[in-house]
Amino acid sequence: MDYTIYGMRVVSDFELLGPLPWTGVDRSPDVEIRLGRLESGKRCSDLQNALLTVMGNGACRLELPDIATFLVEDVRRIIVDPVGDPETLDVQVFLLGSAFGYLCHLRGLLPLHAGSVEIGGHAIAFAGPSGSGKSTLVAALVQAGHRMVADDMTVVDPHAPGGPLTFPAFPRMKLWNSTIDGLGIARHDLMQIRQGLAKFSAPVRHDFANKPLPLGAVYHLTQTNDPMRSGIASMAGREAMAAILDSIHRRRAAVLMGKQPALFQSAVTLAQVPNARLTQYPDLSALQDTAKGIAARHAA
Numbered sequence: 001m002d003y004t005i006y007g008m009r010v011v012s013d014f015e016l017l018g019p020l021p022w023t024g025v026d027r028s029p030d031v032e033i034r035l036g037r038l039e040s041g042k043r044c045s046d047l048q049n050a051l052l053t054v055m056g057n058g059a060c061r062l063e064l065p066d067i068a069t070f071l072v073e074d075v076r077r078i079i080v081d082p083v084g085d086p087e088t089l090d091v092q093v094f095l096l097g098s099a100f101g102y103l104c105h106l107r108g109l110l111p112l113h114a115g116s117v118e119i120g121g122h123a124i125a126f127a128g129p130s131g132s133g134k135s136t137l138v139a140a141l142v143q144a145g146h147r148m149v150a151d152d153m154t155v156v157d158p159h160a161p162g163g164p165l166t167f168p169a170f171p172r173m174k175l176w177n178s179t180i181d182g183l184g185i186a187r188h189d190l191m192q193i194r195q196g197l198a199k200f201s202a203p204v205r206h207d208f209a210n211k212p213l214p215l216g217a218v219y220h221l222t223q224t225n226d227p228m229r230s231g232i233a234s235m236a237g238r239e240a241m242a243a244i245l246d247s248i249h250r251r252r253a254a255v256l257m258g259k260q261p262a263l264f265q266s267a268v269t270l271a272q273v274p275n276a277r278l279t280q281y282p283d284l285s286a287l288q289d290t291a292k293g294i295a296a297r298h299a300a
Contacts, residue, residue, distance in 0.1 A: 003021060004021070004210075007212055009027065010029060011029040011031075013033060017092050029076075031078065035080055066083055068082040072106065080095060090193060101250040109156065109157055110155070110158050110263075111153050111248070112155075113128070117142065118146060119295055121214075122217070122298065123216060126219045133221055144288070144291050148208050151173035155167045158270060168211065171208035172203055173202055177200070178284075182287075215273050218276075220246075220275065226281070233277045234274070234275070234276050235275040244275070
């Protein structure tokens with residue numbers, strides 16, 4: 001199985017649900033995903049965080065009872081020990097999310113907890129914690145004709161020549177039931193992420209940006225119960241840096257890896273890109289206007 005994920009050539013022992021096949025030049029894989037046995041409960045480091053163990057060399061071991069254990073061994077190899085079928089969606093959500101987040105930190109890339117779309121030839125990122133409306137806004141912008149770059153984790157090379165460069169994820173997005181119904185998204189081909197969780201993985205068929213794009217802006221999402229307080233406010237300097245640091249995916253693990261100076265430098269770099277606070281009133285009726293306003297700000 002040969003895929004492209006965040007600009008990397010990835011080979012896997014089992015089928016991955018979502019990533020596109022590799023169509024680039026025939027070169028050695030950047031990353032291998034292998035099935036293997038990982039002893040349950042084994043602690044081989046003094047750096048531990050809940051079910052995560054960060055080893056002295058930066059390798060990360062994530063143990064999720066009833067799902068799988070993942071070992072991000074180095075910059076080129078992830079070992080997966082699933083409880084059941086590795087091709088189930090709950091295994092793959094953590095593989096393509098948390099495990100790849102650790103891998104990106106090891107490779108010197110910056111994973112942001114952000115969705116992103118292409119507007120005017122740039123990737124526009126929407127960062128925020130779970131439940132802040134990232135995927136909902138991305139879905140609305142896709143419906144408005146913009147191509148998705150990433151759903152939940154936007155990977156940036158802060159040191160790319162010419163400025164921060166964003167890599168495409170894969171053409172699927174995770175949406176709550178309320179968003180699916182509110183945006184009128186067809187339910188065929190939806191896959192439930194986990195039993196008892198009203199969240200589904202939806203394909204993005206023809207509206208996916210499959211090439212690296214310069215990072216054009218970062219919006220930091222918050223919500224308000226007062227519609228009069230909704231809007232966009234520009235951010236710069238230390239405020240923008242602090243917001244970017246708060247938006248780094250798996251930041252705690254990266255700190256345990258010894259990446260704190262690199263994270264700070266990346267935040268300094270991304271703070272030079274336009275940053276803004278986007279405060280939303282959580283009402284789907286206002287979402288289309290928000291999407292149109294953002295698109296107008298970044299139209300070519």
